[in-house]
Amino acid sequence: MTNEQRRKRPSHHVVHDYVNLISAGTEIERKPKPPFNSHVQYSFILQYRKFADFFANRRKRIGRKPGDTDLLAKDFVSRKIRYDLREWRKWEDHMNIHLFHLNRFRTKNSRPWTGYTENGQMLKEFRIAWKLFYDALPDPLKNEFKEEIELKHGPDSEFADLDLYSG
Numbered sequence: 001m002t003n004e005q006r007r008k009r010p011s012h013h014v015v016h017d018y019v020n021l022i023s024a025g026t027e028i029e030r031k032p033k034p035p036f037n038s039h040v041q042y043s044f045i046l047q048y049r050k051f052a053d054f055f056a057n058r059r060k061r062i063g064r065k066p067g068d069t070d071l072l073a074k075d076f077v078s079r080k081i082r083y084d085l086r087e088w089r090k091w092e093d094h095m096n097i098h099l100f101h102l103n104r105f106r107t108k109n110s111r112p113w114t115g116y117t118e119n120g121q122m123l124k125e126f127r128i129a130w131k132l133f134y135d136a137l138p139d140p141l142k143n144e145f146k147e148e149i150e151l152k153h154g155p156d157s158e159f160a161d162l163d164l165y166s167g
Helices: 003-007 010-029 036-056 086-100 118-136 139-153
Strands: none
Touching: 010 036, 010 118, 010 139, 036 086, 036 118, 086 118
8 A cells, every 4th residue: 555545544644643642642651841841741632632522523524625524433433432531521621722822811710731630631531532442443444543553653663662552
């Protein structure tokens, strides 16, 4: 399979962002020094937000054409599966405001974000959601996802040391 063919597979993009989330979450656990810690946390939260939408299974049109929509977990597995992202839900509005807007709400915020305990909890709940999703994939898709993960996790990969779940 060529890189161009692989790029057209939805699994390629889901796995790409999955690996980036796990990479950022793993780096946070290593407790990087400022200012790198802020950059890594931003990356983690941004990727987490994508997957919170992915697992929420609520379709949004994102482009100008009718087929331009978000990929959702229900595009791959049963829509009956529920993903528990409780820690994310506590912070979702807060993060949407802080990540994507410079606004006055930030000056009125009564709940400061440190991430010290929340990041670890969010990474834990995400790993559980990913396992639930991955394990529910039908075999042809599971093989496709596994192939994408193996490509990201290979011995020469920058992600070789990550704990990536692929069954």
